[in-house]
Amino acid sequence: MTEWTKLNEAITEWFTVVQQKLRTSDQKPLEIKQKSDRTDLVTNVDQEIEAYFVKQIKTTFPDSKILGEEGDKDNGLTTYPGLVWVIDPVDGTMNYVKQRDHFASMLAVYENGHEKLGYILDVTANKLYWGGPECGVYCNDEKLAPPKDLPLSEGLLDISGRMLVEDYCHVKKAVKASLGIRVYGSAGLGFIHVLTGKTLGYLSHLHPWDYAAGKILAHVQGLVVETIDGRPFDMLSSNDVLVATKNAEKDILKQLDRPNV
Structure with missing residues (x-):
């Protein structure tokens, strides 16, 4: 090693x-x-x-x-x-x-x-x-200390602009359950904001290079990083990826109409 x-x-x-x-x-x-x-x-x-x-x-x-x-x-x-x-x-x-x-x-x-x-x-x-x-x-x-494990109703949610405009998997229901929406246009900044507690979740369609670094940091901080269709991560494939606190993750997934779930 x-x-x-x-x-x-x-x-x-x-x-x-x-x-x-x-x-x-x-x-x-x-x-x-x-x-x-x-x-x-x-x-x-x-x-x-x-x-x-x-x-x-x-x-x-x-x-x-x-x-x-x-x-x-x-x-x-x-x-x-x-x-x-x-x-x-x-x-x-x-x-x-x-x-x-x-x-x-x-x-x-x-x-x-x-x-x-x-x-x-x-x-x-x-x-x-x-x-x-x-x-x-x-x-x-x-x-960094781990972020507070807050529910979705107590924080902000970051979702890709394209997912929001198209209401992909009915993400607008998750937005309405949160305190507000933020769209930063950068996966790296999206992960940073969840790592530091500025948002409770970040959802976007990501390539491996978009999520590889953030996934490592998020796991260490006790955050959930998963594909919303339940498929395992593949270093060579793109996925709809959610990073969130454990409580927010449960709330977000309840609101989404997820594919193949």
Whole structure:
């Protein structure tokens, strides 16, 4: 087993560089391309940050496997007996392009198929949320206490804008049962707000790089992370993912008309 301290020392140095790259990126021309549709964007900065992470991983931990949002993908990820890294270089790319705010950078580490370490960098706030089962969860150098296990009626709910507009699985019923709705447009920030108790739940359709880091941190903090159709998580598949306090999770799922349940 790799010492978590060895991994963390290297990774925190990388995020110091990534923070600087992202905060100064508006000084360079931004090249924007569409992926699946006009709301699914990728920029040269996304690609630059992912390339930086890949280079550092391959140099420092050469026997690793990698899954990156922008195309870096090794074979044999799900059964690899070693370190597997999941990279989301810029999470909330639309926010980054249009606002230069409300976006994150994320990295998850798995070892022998088990959750090892997760990292979510809130770039604008310059706060790195990180941790794992061996060390707890931190914001920069401050250890976080688990959020209060409140019911849905006592807090705010974060749901993807598309799910809300389409009333996917009747999510509006869950919204009405809460104290209010928030839509941030970033999975990383969505996880951070549940980790810190600012919201009681976050629900969105997510790719593996969207939830890999947050899932590790949420589990350590005693939160529930699950697919709403009850299927197991798959490192290579997208899912409708809910992260919530245990009490809020029960309340949310009672309100949803979930597929295949």
